[in-house]
Amino acid sequence: MAHLTEGTLRRMVDDPDVRIGMDKTHLEDCPECKARFQVVSDDAGSIATLLAVPEARVDVSSAFKRVMTAPAAQPRFGFRLPIARPGSRPMLLAFAAVLAAVALLVGVIARDLSLNYTPNTVTPVPVTVADMQALSQLADYGTLTWTKQPALQIVTSAADAAAVAGGLQPPVVSNLPKGVSTNITYAAMPQAQAVFTFSADKASAAAIQHGKSLPKLPAGMDGAKLTVTVGPAIGEIFGNLQKPTGSDASQLNLPQLIVGSSSAPSAISTQVTVKQMENYLLAMPGISAELKAAIKAIGDPSTTLPIPIPVQYATSTTVTIQGVKGVALGDNTGVGSAVIWEKKGVVYVVAGSIKQSDAINIANNLK
């Protein structure tokens, strides 16, 4: 019999009940494994000592009261999360990412407003709920006008979707993981465009409303216009998208897999210097040190699309997809995962309640 693996030996340290059968006999008879077991056991003991902490005494009922009275976070960008009901983690992750992306578009892109922002690569930036709230306060500093309203349409054929998305073809998934439904619904959106006009008056009114703790809008920014263009975009939703029965939206069947592509967002603006905007953004109260560092670490903001990673829900890793840099969102509960990358001016997303390895595999084989 082969020697026992380190993993088996480690488990034997914690759980004498797994010392059974051939493994048990081997451990008793093999001096080498016995010695390794001793090393593993000693290591485990010393790590347990290192990680020991005085126990935290908790008052569950008062903690419960605090949690129940905590104010609910509300997005302040003029839209609310649709069907934000429990059980829809991958969907909510996507919505949260979209929300943060909008906030970041107003923020990060504006780091160099003299440039026409057309990203050609992606990079993850860690975003907390507090960051999103802080950045969304920018919405009070001016007026957001949609010059082309976003109009998402659900259609049943790829041809109809392509027509809505101005000719953008839906990506083709060549190797669907087992268990994922082949029932496809298409979603498509024509190009949408919004103009954000900064206003010194609105900013000072907002500062007063927020208790004067918000930074003052730099003079040059009054009247500056930031035009953000997104889409067209097209997506395929795998799984049965049934309407909820009854009034409880949580009964909505959630898609197992969403594959989408969109023209990379672009932004152009006037009047404000890079330094002004950066200093201003980083002075916003509530911005985490992690996000500040991540924004500063973006080498060339005019060519990098920040992918906001909601740090409380997901960890991200950098991966190579079809020869370019991509961001993989690993959902370690196995409830969901996502991969985002950009190639030739098009941003792609593969997301769903699938394993991260499956998502990466689909991404690499997407046509």
Added chain:
Amino acid sequence: MGTNLGARRMTTVSSDDAAFEALFTAEYARVVGIANRVLADPHEAEDVAQEVFIDFRRLHSAAAGYAPAWLHRAAAHASLNRLRGARRRQRREIAQAMEEGDRTLDPQKQVEVSEDRRLVRAALSRLAPKPAAVLVLRASGLSYAEVAQALGIGIGQVGTLLRRAESALRKEVIRGTSN
């Protein structure tokens, strides 16, 4: 019809609240324990735990089967993220040193304990998220099955991951000591 719908909605809301309270009562101490294992600071651990529950409640149903696993994983990641924030780390160390000062009589011992804890936390913050989470969850008393569920891995992988994580942490502690 409208009244019936309203009544049904209220029933759903109150049963959601009851399920959340049951989940909170069952898991709060453990979620604090996980965060405390990482942060070595009971007050900050409670902050993290409460944030985790608030986030959970906003996004999920307490009746979901994955609820405890989600909470455990979120507690590990949220506290490890906090640990990685340098500014907060410094602040915590000062607070910790003061707290240790209150409890420990022997000043020499006090310095040693707080220095060890600082080194271990610094080492933990340098580990990759998964090994760090495995260590913390297991050290917090989660079973192999619970660790596997929280991290979305097979139960057979836990021993291997744990062993590797322990070796990695030991190396990081040694590296921290020799620097």
